[in-house]
Amino acid sequence: MSSSSTPGPGLRYPSNKKTIYDRNLNRTKNAELSRAAFAYLFIEMISYAQRGAKDVGDLEQRLNNQGYPLGVRLLDLLLTRSANPLSSIRPTRILPLLQFIAQQLYRHLFGRPADALERSGSDAAQYMIFDNEPMVNTYISLPRELSSLNCAAFVAGIIEGVCDGAGFPTEGVSAHSVGEQEAEAAGAEGKKGAAMWPGKTVFLIKFKKEVLEREEILARGTSG
Amino acid sequence: MVLYSFYIFDRHTECIYSRRWTPARPTSSSSKARPQSEGSIASNGDNSTQQARKHTDDEKLIFGLVFSLRNMVQKLGGEDDTFLSYRTTEYKLHYYETPTRMKFVMLTDTKQNNLRPYLHQIWANLYVEYVVKNPLAPVEHPGGIGVANEMFERGLETFFVAVLPA
Amino acid sequence: MVVFALFIISKSGGLIYNREFHTGLNKLSSNDLLMVAGSFHGMHEITKQLCPNPPPPTIPSNTAPTPFAARATGLEVLETSQFRMQCFQTLTGVKFLLFTEPQQPNIDTILKKIYELYADFVMKNPFYTVEMPVRCEKFDRGLDGFVKVRG
Numbered sequence: 410m411s412s413s414s415t416p417g418p419g420l421r422y423p424s425n426k427k428t429i430y431d432r433n434l435n436r437t438k439n440a441e442l443s444r445a446a447f448a449y450l451f452i453e454m455i456s457y458a459q460r461g462a463k464d465v466g467d468l469e470q471r472l473n474n475q476g477y478p479l480g481v482r483l484l485d486l487l488l489t490r491s492a493n494p495l496s497s498i499r500p501t502r503i504l505p506l507l508q509f510i511a512q513q514l515y516r517h518l519f520g521r522p523a524d525a526l527e528r529s530g531s532d533a534a535q536y537m538i539f540d541n542e543p544m545v546n547t548y549i550s551l552p553r554e555l556s557s558l559n560c561a562a563f564v565a566g567i568i569e570g571v572c573d574g575a576g577f578p579t580e581g582v583s584a585h586s587v588g589e590q591e592a593e594a595a596g597a598e599g600k601k602g603a604a605m606w607p608g609k610t611v612f613l614i615k616f617k618k619e620v621l622e623r624e625e626i627l628a629r630g631t632s633g
Numbered sequence: 634m635v636l637y638s639f640y641i642f643d644r645h646t647e648c649i650y651s652r653r654w655t656p657a658r659p660t661s662s663s664s665k666a667r668p669q670s671e672g673s674i675a676s677n678g679d680n681s682t683q684q685a686r687k688h689t690d691d692e693k694l695i696f697g698l699v700f701s702l703r704n705m706v707q708k709l710g711g712e713d714d715t716f717l718s719y720r721t722t723e724y725k726l727h728y729y730e731t732p733t734r735m736k737f738v739m740l741t742d743t744k745q746n747n748l749r750p751y752l753h754q755i756w757a758n759l760y761v762e763y764v765v766k767n768p769l770a771p772v773e774h775p776g777g778i779g780v781a782n783e784m785f786e787r788g789l790e791t792f793f794v795a796v797l798p799a
Numbered sequence: 800m801v802v803f804a805l806f807i808i809s810k811s812g813g814l815i816y817n818r819e820f821h822t823g824l825n826k827l828s829s830n831d832l833l834m835v836a837g838s839f840h841g842m843h844e845i846t847k848q849l850c851p852n853p854p855p856p857t858i859p860s861n862t863a864p865t866p867f868a869a870r871a872t873g874l875e876v877l878e879t880s881q882f883r884m885q886c887f888q889t890l891t892g893v894k895f896l897l898f899t900e901p902q903q904p905n906i907d908t909i910l911k912k913i914y915e916l917y918a919d920f921v922m923k924n925p926f927y928t929v930e931m932p933v934r935c936e937k938f939d940r941g942l943d944g945f946v947k948v949r950g
Contacts, residue, residue, distance in 0.1 A: 448923040449923065452923065452924075452925040548920055548924055550935035550937045552934065560925070694848070698845050698846065698849070701842055708827065709898070710882055711825050715879060716879050717878045719846065720874075721846055721850070723850045723851075724849075740851050
């Protein structure tokens with residue numbers, strides 16, 4: 410980044426190095442967008458995706474595609490904006506990347522961090538991000554014929570975009586509702602906390618093979 | 634309290650007595666300029682026939698309305714439920730039905746509590762006394778014959794002035 | 800306090816939602832319910848016309864006439880010996896009917912809250928079609944929570 414404010418081609422930087430890209434759209438730090446405005450926009454996005462969708466899987470894929478470009482851009486934007494120059498480096502390891510998603514990205518989008526981050530026990534390439542109550546699903550009640558749909562597929566698309574943009578290609582990120590299964594399990598154990606989070610959603614991130622190979626090499630490099 | 638109108642319907646759905654105290658509205662130039670809505674009583678001079686027709690229309694509307702409201706209430710609340718009154722922002726309608734299926738209806742301003750006891754009194758103390766017990770009045774009152782006799786009218790007048798809450 | 804039931808009637812007079820919270824009203828078949836809703840829709844219209852003393856058109860000459868001012872409202876509260884029914888009509892013509900005990904206080908706030916839940920979980924639901932029966936799980940759950948907490 411050039412520190413001088415010499416006029417020339419390309420971006421002009423003000424003397425205090427604060428460009429328009431460094432500023433939030435909202436002047437105040439905690440300003441929020443209208444949730445209702447988003448809800449109405451999301452209604453239209455879903456009905457747009459529903460047009461011509463063959464089945465639930467297709468519909469989720471379409472929502473995913475709508476979120477993907479958002480993720481790629483948000484990665485850049487959030488890294489550019491971060492106040493600490495050390496943390497504005499693109500994450501190169503899996504864990505920092507997932508931390509970045511669960512913290513910065515989530516805070517930026519929803520005003521709070523994600524609820525949990527886990528690595529799958531069965532598949533080393535799979536990671537899970539838990540969201541107890543996805544904001545995008547706040548007002549959505551699914552009709553019976555679409556009960557397996559989870560509209561958080563849009564958020565999954567954003568996550569996929571971030572991963573891809575950071576150089577972590579994935580086999581795909583998908584959103585699954587786990588609230589009901591968990592309620593059933595809890596019900597069997599004695600109803601403790603049953604249906605506490607009926608909308609609980611897990612984002613399954615499955616990285617490609619080469620990502621894991623690279624991760625292994627990098628791990629060896631730091632330890633050795 | 635403001636009393637708008639009072640009706641008695643007999644068991645043949647006919648209105649056998651009605652009175653109204655609708656205040657005359659001032660005719661301002663602005664209200665003349667715009668088209669009069671259905672619900673307002675025209676204040677020009679020479680439409681008394683129109684007004685009369687409007688009144689009988691009102692009677693029919695009110696009868697139909699309380700009849701269907703009563704049926705709806707019985708459907709929802711059971712056979713022994715009785716419809717008492719309803720209120721809009723402009724007026725309140727009070728309802729009392731006698732054991733002989735005569736219906737007493739009164740329209741007042743919205744601040745009144747339920748006036749059913751008063752309607753009952755009108756029936757018991759005035760209608761029964763001066764109409765039913767009047768040897769000159771017929772048993773049925775098609776077209777309101779025999780209801781609006783002098784005793785009943787006078788009794789009603791004093792009742793409205795003296796008994797109803799001010 | 801007891802809230803018996805809630806009906807929602809669409810602007811064309813169809814019953815789009817009904818929910819019983821507490822026994823007390825007669826059990827009606829869905830056909831009868833539809834009929835009650837339809838006839839109430841008509842009666843509501845008549846109660847508007849019966850206004851004995853329509854408010855004079857008080858439109859100041861310097862402001863544009865609004866479609867909402869001085870509009871006669873129809874039936875708002877219906878009292879019977881067993882229950883009390885409050886009707887709240889939104890500006891878009893949807894009617895909420897709440898059946899409660901005769902002595903129930905604060906019905907206005909209850910209805911306002913229900914309207915809020917409706918605006919949130921029904922109108923903001925991508926899978927709800929306007930004028931169609933309301934089948935929204937979150938709306939049901941919201942009503943349950945709200946009415947039970949108060950009850």
